[in-house]
Structures are given as structure tokens and as C-alpha cells.
Amino acid sequence: MKKKTGLLLLLLMFLLTLVGCGAPxxxxxxxxxxxxxxxxxxxxxxxxxxxxxxxxxxxxxxxxxxxxxxxxxxxxxxxxxxxxxxxxxxxxxxxxxxxxxxxxxxxxxxxxxxxVPIGMGFKKGNDELRGQFDLFLRQLKESGVFDDMVRRWILDGTTQMPDIENPKTNGVLTVGIVSDKGMPFTIVKDNRMIGFDVEMAQRFAAYLGKELKLSDMEFGALIPAVSGNKIDQITSTLMITQERKKQIDFSEPYYELGASxxxxxxxxxxxxxxxxxxxxxSGWQSLADSFHNNIIREKRYLLLLDGLQTTLVLSVSSSFFGTVLGALICFMRMRKNRLVCSSAKVYIALMRGTPVLVLLMLIFYVAFASVDVNPLIAAVLAFALNFAAYVSEMFRTSIESVDKGQTEAGLAGGFSRLQTFVYIVMPQALRQVMPVYKGEFISLVKMTSVVGYIALQDLTKASDIIRSRTFDAFFPIVMVAVLYFIVSWSLALALDYAGAKLDPKQQRKTRRDAL
Structure with missing residues (x-):
């Protein structure tokens, strides 16, 4: 019955896609x-x-x-x-x-x-890198290369990146950029970033002899990222204003952008x-055109595959570590030691009272401000900490719901307290907690859609990049919604299977059916 319901919902979402894409x-x-x-x-x-x-x-x-x-x-x-x-x-x-x-x-x-003039953004006090860029910019203009870049990208609208030699022997230059800024500055084509800003970053990295690492993030996260040492500079048509000068240092202006x-x-x-x-x-023809434009053209399906992989890895890893940590917090919460119990209560209240996006930003930009940590690791940590707070309370209530008489019977039968918990209490508690755990796990999968703020390309970010090229108001959004549904549904089925394996009644029924 659940499978039929899921298939009907999936069919409904595809029909909504068809109607949306064909709508005038x-x-x-x-x-x-x-x-x-x-x-x-x-x-x-x-x-x-x-x-x-x-x-x-x-x-x-x-x-x-x-x-x-x-x-x-x-x-x-x-x-x-x-x-x-x-x-x-x-x-x-x-x-x-x-x-x-x-x-x-x-x-x-x-x-x-x-x-408004635009320039590169640097962390306050990073005068060495800022000075190097200003010198590089002056040389670029004197050589005529800068004028050529303006002609190709801004005036002619080219989409071809030049080949730039780079020895890459002097470390890494991490540049914060917004991939869906739009032409002529930055777009994603054939699963790689191109544009005026990208070429500027590549030429500067080659000038320094460093390997270029482009960190794609939301525009609002660029200044916190450079201030927190997550990136070396901002290269994203950043307009120079007095307010921004209070937070970061700017290079010499390299262009003036108009506002329209x-x-x-x-x-x-x-x-x-x-x-x-x-x-x-027809609706079907419109759907076919949208599918080709959003999926096939420029190999945009690769963006979705990369985003799907990130979402799956993040969801499964966060739930695993969050479950282990939640069990530990539950153990502390149920201890009679007042200090240990109170510490667990404070942790639970703090994590449940903090939005996961705020927690994610705090961990990445504050806790790991001076550490070069992979954004995926920071995201797993943030979601695991949040998930653990909810899991711990689920475990506690399910354990406490098991009749204490069964614990006493186990002890009277010669079991130790550990054996009583493992063989008598825990199977019953797990059977009761599985439905609630599954719901919280599905919520975790959906919450991972905010990781674009720390330069992770998940399914939602992949959709944003595609929409920045096609400006299709319906297909990319509904398509990603369908993918999230498939992921959530598949993982829920896996949890249902695990729950059946933990249910003694279900196991006995399965053995009887086998006979």
C-alpha cells in the first residue's frame, strides 16, 4: 500500500511538472x-x-x-x-x-x-595579497590583455575560455565566486565555470604560480567567508561601498558596473x-523541450549527479554520526548524576533551539575560522549535532516507555543490567522509536538543501545553477523536488526494512511464511 501511494505521489509530481512547463x-x-x-x-x-x-x-x-x-x-x-x-x-x-x-x-x-566601481575583496590586514593583485592588474592593463578581456566577454559576449599556462608550484589560491552571477561575469557551462571573473581569477593564479580553487557560494556568504579565512579573495563583481570597506579591504577598481x-x-x-x-x-512537447534544455544541453545532468551524490553522502553520514552521538546524549540524560544529566539537557535545549542554518554558519565561519576544513565535513558535523539532540529524546522516551517490570524480570532471571538492556529493553525501544526516527531522518534529508551557503553543491544548488542558465521557472524546481522525493522515499524504505528486521513478531511471521 505504501509503495502504491509513493508511486501515485511521484506520478502526480510529474504531472505538475508537465502542467507547469506547459503553462502560458x-x-x-x-x-x-x-x-x-x-x-x-x-x-x-x-x-x-x-x-x-x-x-x-x-x-x-x-x-x-x-x-x-x-x-x-x-x-x-x-x-x-x-x-x-x-x-x-x-x-x-x-x-x-x-x-x-x-x-x-x-x-x-x-x-x-x-x-559603482568593482574590485576584488580581501580580508582586512592581508596587504600582501592585495598588493600583489594591484600590481598584477596594472600589468594586465598595460599589456592590453585587460582591454581584450572586456572586448571578448562584455562587448562581444564570448563563451570561450582561453588557455592560460600556470606552473602551479606555489600553493593554492582559493577564490570565492558566485557561479550563477550571469554572463558576462560567471556562468556554468559544460559543468565548469567560465566568464570574465573566472578568467581574471585564472590569470591572477597563474601570475602567482598557484593552483586556482574556485569556491562557489551564495553572494551573501562571500564577505563572511573571506573574513573567516575560508577563501583568499572575493572575485564576484563586488561593488566597492563604504559599508563594505568597514568589513574587508578592496583592490584597485578594475571596472564600473551600472545598475538598471x-x-x-x-x-x-x-x-x-x-x-x-x-x-x-502541446504539454508533452513543452516538457520534452524543457527536459532537453535543463538536462541534456551543456551536460547539465552532471550538475544534478554531483548534487545528488553530495546530498546522499551528507544525509547518510549526518544521520549515522548523529545517531551515535544521540545515543551518548541519551545515556547522559538518563544518568542520576546531576551534572551529567544537566549537561545533556543544556545540549538538547541549545541544539533544538538553534536553526540548523545558523549552526552551519557558526561551525564553518566561526568554529573553523582558522582551520582549512572541507565544507562537507563541516556540514556533516553541523547536521549530526542537530540530529543528535532530537534522536536522544526519541531514544529516551522509547526506553522509558518499556515497562520497568521487564527489567526487573530480566535481573531476576540472572541477566546483568547490560544484558537486560541489550536483549529485553532495547529491541522493544527500537521498535517503538523507528516511526519517529524515520520522520526525523526524512526532515534531515530535506534540511540539507541549505548547504549552498558554505560552497557545497547539493541538489538545490545544482537547480539554482541550471535556472541561472535557462531561467525556467518550473522544470528545474519541480525536477529537484521529485529527486528529493525519490531520495527520501528510498531511504524511508530502507529504514522500514531495518525496522522489520528488528521486530520479533515480523521475524516470526517471515519464518512461518517461509515454512
Whole structure:
């Protein structure tokens, strides 16, 4: 029955994908009937901005009566405009130029409203590396290579990375970057990052003779990462502001980025360019096109496979270590020693009262600030600590639910306390705890979707990268939802099998059926 229900749910999710992919894209309408003609028209509208960007302060000052919605990635920002979640949004002019080349649904409301210089970000006090980059930048401009980079990436829109020789004999240069920043600066193509920023980082690494390690993370996590020594520098079109100068040091500016506002063309008073006539296609054809665009093109399935592997390793490892630690905490919690018991109570209260994302950031950026730790190890530790707090209470309540008379009977029968627990109490406790444990384990699998904040590419991050290239509002999200469902369902079946093996009644029934 459970298998049939799971299959029906899976079929339903695929049907939702089909309906979503085939839905007309002009359903979202502007909340008011008036068209947008100037920036002044945004004074009481819903405005989208990128989380942590300089557009935040500008919008807050210029449109105090507007509703401001912050999005964590450029792809989310563009999709918010295209699906009508916001009336307009602000983003980098150069990146929007590239987006508009392949999308005739959106257009500029205002171009280059203001411009801000960009530079590389370094930890305060790291004057040596900052000085090396400034010298490298001056030489790059004098040689004409920098102008060539601007022409190829920004003006011509190339997507070909040059071959750069690098001896890689002087250590490693770890660079924080945002893979879905968008062209011409950073995108993922054929499962590797390319763009103006990537080439700049490669040339600087070659200049230093160091191996380049690109650390892909959320934009809002870049400054904490460089301040916490997790990366050596930020290379992600980081605009130089006075507020940011208080937290990090900047290199000499190497470019000036404009800020532009964009919206759906149908909501603009004077749409720039005609949109293509809508072509009616069947739902199945739309699904097939979305599948090819999101999965096959540029080998994007490799991103999903890598993300799936990370999610599985993280989920299984965290649950294993969390279960072992939870058993230990449960043992401490049930001790009569007041100090030991109180310590366990404090741990449980602390872990259950702290959001797992906050715990993840604290461990990676604070606890391991001076340690070069693999992000996967930090993530396993964070989720295991969180999982252990819940597991310990599950174990305690299930153990206490076993009648004490059975313990007394075991002791009277000649068993030691350990033997009584192992052979009498624990099998009954495990049988009772399995349903609750399974639910908590599934929650753990879903919670791993936040690890993109520490530069881990899981399923959710893979979806973000794909959406940054396709700007498909439906297929990547529902596709990843289906994958999470399959992973959770498969692991739940494995736990059900383990639970059946622990159930004496089920084992006796199995033996009778075998006879």
C-alpha cells in the first residue's frame, strides 16, 4: 500500500511538472492597471533586489513606500519578475544586457541609473595579497590583455575560455565566486565555470604560480567567508561601498558596473522591442523541450549527479554520526548524576533551539575560522549535532516507555543490567522509536538543501545553477523536488526494512511464511 501511494505521489509530481512547463507565461499581470514609464512609477510597487547587493540601500532610500523583496540569487530575481512576484527589479546592467539578448519577455525600465566601481575583496590586514593583485592588474592593463578581456566577454559576449599556462608550484589560491552571477561575469557551462571573473581569477593564479580553487557560494556568504579565512579573495563583481570597506579591504577598481531596473515588457509604457508571437505547443512537447534544455544541453545532468551524490553522502553520514552521538546524549540524560544529566539537557535545549542554518554558519565561519576544513565535513558535523539532540529524546522516551517490570524480570532471571538492556529493553525501544526516527531522518534529508551557503553543491544548488542558465521557472524546481522525493522515499524504505528486521513478531511471521 505504501509503495502504491509513493508511486501515485511521484506520478502526480510529474504531472505538475508537465502542467507547469506547459503553462502560458503571460498569466502574471501587473497589480495596477497603469503601465510603468519611469522610476517614479515604482514608488508604491513591489521591487525585487539581490540579497546583499548595493541596490538594497538605493531602493530603501529612493522608494520608502515600496515593498522590497530580497532574493538570494540572480536567477530567482529574474524569475520573480517573469512570474509577476514583483513589478520590477534592480540588477547589474551588463548582466541584464546578456539576459535580454536571449529573452524577449523582459526589458529595461531605466538603464544605468547609477554606477559603482568593482574590485576584488580581501580580508582586512592581508596587504600582501592585495598588493600583489594591484600590481598584477596594472600589468594586465598595460599589456592590453585587460582591454581584450572586456572586448571578448562584455562587448562581444564570448563563451570561450582561453588557455592560460600556470606552473602551479606555489600553493593554492582559493577564490570565492558566485557561479550563477550571469554572463558576462560567471556562468556554468559544460559543468565548469567560465566568464570574465573566472578568467581574471585564472590569470591572477597563474601570475602567482598557484593552483586556482574556485569556491562557489551564495553572494551573501562571500564577505563572511573571506573574513573567516575560508577563501583568499572575493572575485564576484563586488561593488566597492563604504559599508563594505568597514568589513574587508578592496583592490584597485578594475571596472564600473551600472545598475538598471527591468520589468516585463507588457507592463512597460514603451516596450523596447517586439516580443515574439506566442507559439502554441502541446504539454508533452513543452516538457520534452524543457527536459532537453535543463538536462541534456551543456551536460547539465552532471550538475544534478554531483548534487545528488553530495546530498546522499551528507544525509547518510549526518544521520549515522548523529545517531551515535544521540545515543551518548541519551545515556547522559538518563544518568542520576546531576551534572551529567544537566549537561545533556543544556545540549538538547541549545541544539533544538538553534536553526540548523545558523549552526552551519557558526561551525564553518566561526568554529573553523582558522582551520582549512572541507565544507562537507563541516556540514556533516553541523547536521549530526542537530540530529543528535532530537534522536536522544526519541531514544529516551522509547526506553522509558518499556515497562520497568521487564527489567526487573530480566535481573531476576540472572541477566546483568547490560544484558537486560541489550536483549529485553532495547529491541522493544527500537521498535517503538523507528516511526519517529524515520520522520526525523526524512526532515534531515530535506534540511540539507541549505548547504549552498558554505560552497557545497547539493541538489538545490545544482537547480539554482541550471535556472541561472535557462531561467525556467518550473522544470528545474519541480525536477529537484521529485529527486528529493525519490531520495527520501528510498531511504524511508530502507529504514522500514531495518525496522522489520528488528521486530520479533515480523521475524516470526517471515519464518512461518517461509515454512
Amino acid at each position: 507565461k503571460d498569466e502574471a499581470t501587473q497589480r495596477s492597471g497603469a503601465k510603468l514609464a519611469t522610476l517614479e512609477d515604482l514608488k508604491d510597487k513591489r521591487i525585487g533586489i539581490l540579497l546583499g547587493s548595493v541596490h538594497d540601500a538605493y531602493v530603501a532610500k529612493t522608494f520608502p513606500d515600496a515593498t522590497v523583496l530580497q532574493y538570494k540569487s540572480p536567477s530567482d530575481l529574474v524569475l520573480a519578475v517573469k512570474t509577476g512576484k514583483v513589478d520590477a527589479a534592480f540588477y547589474t546592467h551588463e548582466t541584464l544586457l546578456e539576459i535580454l539578448r536571449g529573452d524577449d519577455e523582459i526589458g529595461f525600465l531605466a538603464e544605468r541609473i547609477f554606477s 531596473a527591468f520589468a516585463l515588457k507588457k507592463n512597460l509604457a514603451q516596450a523596447q522591442g517586439e516580443t515574439n508571437a506566442a507559439v502554441a505547443v
